[in-house]
Amino acid sequence: MERAVTSFLQALQTNINNGMPEWREELVIIKQFQDLKPTTFIGSPDPMVADAWVKDMEKIFHALPCTEREKVTFATFTFKDNAQEWWLLTLEKEEIVTWAKFLEIFYAKYFPDLLWEQKASKFIHLKQETMTVTEYESKFTQFAQFATYVIPTKARKVRKFEAGLDAEIKDSLEILKLPTYTEVVDRAYITEKEIKASRSLEPSQKKRFWKRDNRRSSVAPPKRVNTSTTSSGNPGSTNPRDGTIPTCPTCGRTHWG
Structure with a gap:
């Protein structure tokens, strides 16, 4: 791909030197295309690789305004090996000048209807x-x-x-x-x-x-405090039979008898 781009740039530069300034703008665009580091495509049998390459090209075309013909020209500059051979054979049959037409024949080759x-x-x-x-x-x-x-x-x-x-x-x-x-x-x-x-x-x-x-469950329940009263009405007084020391109704202290 690098040799092809170099040859193309040299041809453009020759045209500029020979008094063809209309090529100057295209030379600038192709350099900008190179600076965006486009993905090389070698003709992978995996259709998702082919589709990813198309998406990468379209992403570049959104950032770099190109004519329909320039899109085809720039994209095919990234072809190598089997992809380049296929493209040269295709050009012998017909001239592809629009991106839509290119995608039609490209997907027919690398992404058939069955897949x-x-x-x-x-x-x-x-x-x-x-x-x-x-x-x-x-x-x-x-x-x-x-x-x-x-x-x-x-x-x-x-x-x-x-x-x-x-x-x-x-x-x-x-x-x-x-x-x-x-x-x-x-x-x-x-x-x-x-x-x-x-x-x-x-x-x-x-x-x-x-x-x-x-x-x-391991904590013992708290002891109940007996707050009952005796029949005399004194708080704390209890029946001696339950083991609690009663309050004396005479002196007010707690003792037996």
């Missing part, structure tokens, strides 16, 4: 199950692009995400009726943490309650 349908099926049946919310959300985002017809509106996207969540998390979120995808994802993170925290505290709480109950 696309498989990814769409995975999205349709996607459930959180043993995954964390983070892992589930990552898969949801990854496969959603292959089945956009399933989530034609933002509201449908929110409900689809909720439907695949763990039952305990889903029940908590459905009550809230959150309107946006971001709010639902954030709340799912929080709910997951709360559930994990409550589960981790249960054993310690049981142990703490067990110790507290044991301490209570």
Whole structure:
């Protein structure tokens, strides 16, 4: 790729030196494209690698204004090995001058319809199950692009995400009726943490309650204080038969007899 870019830059510089200033702007743009360090594509058999490369190119094109032809030219500069050979053979058959047309033939080569349908099926049946919310959300985002017809509106996207969540998390979120995808994802993170925290505290709480109950059962009950009165009305006077020293009605002291 570097040799191809160098040759292209040299050709541009020659045109500028020969009095063709219209090339000057394109030379600046190609240098800016290089500075953004685009991903090299060698023709991976993994369709997700091909799709990731396309996303990287489109990210650069958002930051660097390009014409349709420049998008194709700059993107194919990153091709090496099998991808470069495929592109040269393609150019012999037809001239590709728009990004939309390029994507059509690129995906036909590196992301055929059968694989696309498989990814769409995975999205349709996607459930959180043993995954964390983070892992589930990552898969949801990854496969959603292959089945956009399933989530034609933002509201449908929110409900689809909720439907695949763990039952305990889903029940908590459905009550809230959150309107946006971001709010639902954030709340799912929080709910997951709360559930994990409550589960981790249960054993310690049981142990703490067990110790507290044991301490209570080991403490002897307090002795009862007899506050009954005698028939004479003097407080503290009791029947001698119960073993309590009575209060003398004459001197006011407690003694027998």
